[in-house]
Amino acid sequence: MELENPLITIIIPIYNREQTLERCLCSVLRQTYSHLEIIAVDDGSTDHSRVILDKYQKKDSRLRVVRKENSGVSESRNLGLQLARGEYIQFVDADDWITRDATEILLKAMQTGSEMVITDYYRVIGRKIWIKGHIPASSLMSRAEFARYMMKSPANFYYGVTWNKFYRMDIIRNNALFFSRELDWCEDFKFNLEYLKYVSNIRVETRPIYYYVKTKGSLVDSKIDLRETIRTKRILFGYYKELYQALDMYEENKLKIQSFYLEFARDKIKSPVLPEPPLILKGEKIPKKKASPPRLHSGKKTKSDTP
Numbered sequence: 001m002e003l004e005n006p007l008i009t010i011i012i013p014i015y016n017r018e019q020t021l022e023r024c025l026c027s028v029l030r031q032t033y034s035h036l037e038i039i040a041v042d043d044g045s046t047d048h049s050r051v052i053l054d055k056y057q058k059k060d061s062r063l064r065v066v067r068k069e070n071s072g073v074s075e076s077r078n079l080g081l082q083l084a085r086g087e088y089i090q091f092v093d094a095d096d097w098i099t100r101d102a103t104e105i106l107l108k109a110m111q112t113g114s115e116m117v118i119t120d121y122y123r124v125i126g127r128k129i130w131i132k133g134h135i136p137a138s139s140l141m142s143r144a145e146f147a148r149y150m151m152k153s154p155a156n157f158y159y160g161v162t163w164n165k166f167y168r169m170d171i172i173r174n175n176a177l178f179f180s181r182e183l184d185w186c187e188d189f190k191f192n193l194e195y196l197k198y199v200s201n202i203r204v205e206t207r208p209i210y211y212y213v214k215t216k217g218s219l220v221d222s223k224i225d226l227r228e229t230i231r232t233k234r235i236l237f238g239y240y241k242e243l244y245q246a247l248d249m250y251e252e253n254k255l256k257i258q259s260f261y262l263e264f265a266r267d268k269i270k271s272p273v274l275p276e277p278p279l280i281l282k283g284e285k286i287p288k289k290k291a292s293p294p295r296l297h298s299g300k301k302t303k304s305d306t307p
Helices: 021-029 049-059 073-083 102-110 143-152 169-174 187-196 226-246 250-261
Strands: 008-014 036-043 063-068 088-091 116-119 121-125 128-132 139-142 165-168 201-205 210-213 269-272
Touching: 008 021, 008 073, 008 102, 021 036, 021 049, 036 049, 036 073, 049 063, 063 073, 088 102, 088 169, 102 116, 102 165, 102 201, 139 143, 143 187, 143 201, 143 250, 165 169, 187 226, 226 250
Parallel strands: 008 036, 008 088, 036 063, 116 201, 121 210
Antiparallel strands: 088 165, 116 165, 121 128, 128 269, 139 201
């Protein structure tokens, strides 16, 4: 698997993201690691996303635009996986952007003997930026060690999303892994729990490489009711149970896994930061002042505890 210059596939699902899409595409196309296949899946956008995609596809032959009728992010990612030719898979959402060396860092981390990479990330809300993560130090760890960290916060956003991770395509293909069509949210968490069943080692990188933008009106913010939350968590609990049974760690962690039902998705704040100036397009403004530290709260759940 450790080819000198492997092809990496970056999959970008898109639905009506004309305001942020150009920033996202620029950050991907300017990567220091250049042997890329970029699959942009347009999920039936009705805004100017189509025009932006056409413009950038003409500029760079590595960008492949695929269009389909609107059917959701899971179908978009699955289509990207079906079309992917790369040895490794990276996901980027159209709201967000990545550092210029993101893909290079992920590849080098994977080539240390790991089968999945997970990184810290930047969380962006307005002009405030925080570093987010959960595991305190960069290291190569066994699946069992990684599972012990997961049990410290089983609903942590850091473990659930796909965009702060790097995957081997042969593991995905050989085990027929895909994103669930039965879930309206947390489909990426399910994918990760299934992927972990087939790996031995995980590389943790605490250097953040991804800018995750909190978007108002997102699915997580507005469309999930209590009944759907319970249904989704029941499904995910089954996959959690299978993983920890395979590790012979279920009985000792049964109560912690069950606490997953009661927790909101969390992403632990490591520190407030305004990193190197983010990718700025014409007409955008760069924040001039360092973001003020967020207030510590007493443990009560607040809106900032959810993704």
